[in-house]
Amino acid sequence: MQFPTSVGDHPLIERAVRHLDALGDPRYGRTLVRCLDDTLARTIRPMPDGSAFVVTGDIPAMWLRDSSTQLMPYLALLRDDPGLQDLVAAVLQRQFEQIRRDPYANAFNPEPSGRAHDTEDLCEDPWVWEEKYEVDSLAFPLLLAHRFWRATGRTDHLDGAVRTARAVLTVWRTEQDHEHLSSYRFTRSAGPASDTLPHGGRGTPVARTGMTWSGFRPSDDACAYGYNVPANLCAAAALDGTAEMARHAGDPELAEDADALAAELREGVARHGTVDHPDHGTIYAYEVDGLGGALLMDDANMPSLLSLPLVANVSTTDPLYRATREFVLSPANPTWYRGSVAEGVGSPHTPAEHIWPIAVAVQGLTSDDDAARLAALRTLVDTDAGTGAMHESFHKDDPTRFTRPWFSWANAMYAELALDVAGLGTRPLWSGSSAKP
Incomplete structure (x- = not known):
């Protein structure tokens, strides 16, 4: 193609x-x-199965997050452009296949070549370039699928989106109780400390909060605390779109599950994901652990606290967002x-x-x-x-x-x-x- x-x-x-x-x-x-x-x-590679593989630039792998954001601006051009529509649909097809293959991986190879960022990583799947588990890696393809549907009215990708969403919800539910239910581990002996998770690859301790745990940030750096707040709010927005797609596809059970989990994530953020800052008032933390630990900063990679209106259905006029934005764009943010x-x-x-x-x-x-x-x-x-x-x-x-x-x-x-x-x-x-x- x-x-x-x-x-x-x-x-x-x-x-x-x-x-x-x-x-x-x-x-x-x-x-x-x-x-x-x-x-x-330069970044799009048509594949024999009709899908499209997308490199992020100067690295030969396909990141689920990056390949989604790379296509976002084209959504504004799709209405009367079937060629661009087919491209987005082909990338979504590839993303859905990748997620169902390994929902804990963040980046994939075009073929089962065994190439990897580090060949000593625990994951041995030759399709996987890297298995750093990041909540946003699952959220962004669902966001793209929903926005593609709204931009074009096309529905030929919805069955794949619904099937993939079931796998995503299973992981996000499991990682709501990471300490007791999750078998995910990630360790890397070479490189900086931010490339590996402590405690035998489990990450730092967390309590149950209603949020879903993430091993790594959108930057691919390890989380200091296991609940990344902007990623959880982004996941909730992805679930909003999933519920709409599921209802349109005739799957009310998935829609109800998506709505319920989105509410739990937002409630968890509201209860555990905000802090009182002496200069900026109540703001979102970047990461928390449910045990009293909170990291006050933002990261340039999306989803970020700054990007919440773009990726998390948060209004630019929301008082909590505005206070957080003032913090992010100030010397108080390291x-x-x-x-x-x-x-x-x-x-x-x-x-x-x-x-x-x-x-x-x-x-x-x-x-x-x-x-x-x-x-x-x-x-x-x-x-x-x-x-x-x-x-x-x-x-x-x-x-x-x-x-x-x-x-x-x-x-x-x-x-x-x-x-x-x-x-x-x-x-x-x-x-x-x-x-x-």
């Missing part, structure tokens, strides 16, 4: 470029087209940096004082102020080191000091923001409570 390799002549992209050019900087539109075309031309060329959120996954373009884009997308969104777009083109592409991170005082020269997820986030600034983005798809297809 052949998939589109360029969007340069897409009518909506032409409109977006005209709008962006009118803002006075030709880099905005050029970078939009370059980022979207790069994903289509991963927030202000330099001579930019300010924004970074990650323990990359060197200190490095800001992530993903987080800059998220900051713009979650702002209700047009000027702030445009300012974020300007920051992104001003800090690309003249490459015309987004990087994983860049130094706050010197954007020529960056990590990962080819990172398709960051390119996708630039595209989402640019389309949003042009008034043609995916904002109508963010909330699961909006109009159905």
Whole structure:
């Protein structure tokens, strides 16, 4: 099967470029087209079974989370573009197969080659590149499936989504009681401490809270405390969409189960996932353990606390979100940096004082102020080191000091923001409570 390799002549992209050019900087539109075309031309691999494999950039594996976010901006272009629709459906097919193969894995090979980030990892499945269990790895394909349905009205992927959702709910239910029900373990002898879980691969102790446990963050770094708050809220939003898809597919039992689990996750966050900050009031913690431990920070990788309106059905005007946002975008957050060329959120996954373009884009997308969104777009083109592409991170005082020269997820986030600034983005798809297809 052949998939589109360029969007340069897409009518909506032409409109977006005209709008962006009118803002006075030709880099905005050029970078939009370059980022979207790069994903289509260089990261998509059609597979013999009709599915599509997606690399995240300069690593030859397919991450469930990254491959979802890489496709999110194209949702705004799908209505009258069957080629792009078929591409998203093919990626979803691949994701569903991967999840049902191993719902604890975060990244996969295109064939059973046995290639892996570390060949000494406990997982011996030759299809699995890495088996770092992350709640968001299961949530993002379900979010993509639901938004694809709402963007197009297509239903040919719903049976696969429903079958996959059953496997996801089983894991999330199991990991609500990680200490007693879960057999998942992950250890890695080489690399930094953030690449392995303590206590024989079980992770740090947790109590039952109603939330679901995660071994690793969206950054692929180990959780300090087992309940990642933004990942749980993202999972709840994925379950909202799952319930809608299940009802449409004639599976009321799955819909009821999804609704019930979503409520439990949100109640767990409400009871255990917030803290009182002396300067910012009541805010979301980034991670908690249900035993009194709480980590106050944010991470540039999504789902993040900053990104909750994009991925968790949380309103930008919600008082708890607004207080948390103020914390995240302040010196009180240990991963927030202000330099001579930019300010924004970074990650323990990359060197200190490095800001992530993903987080800059998220900051713009979650702002209700047009000027702030445009300012974020300007920051992104001003800090690309003249490459015309987004990087994983860049130094706050010197954007020529960056990590990962080819990172398709960051390119996708630039595209989402640019389309949003042009008034043609995916904002109508963010909330699961909006109009159905």
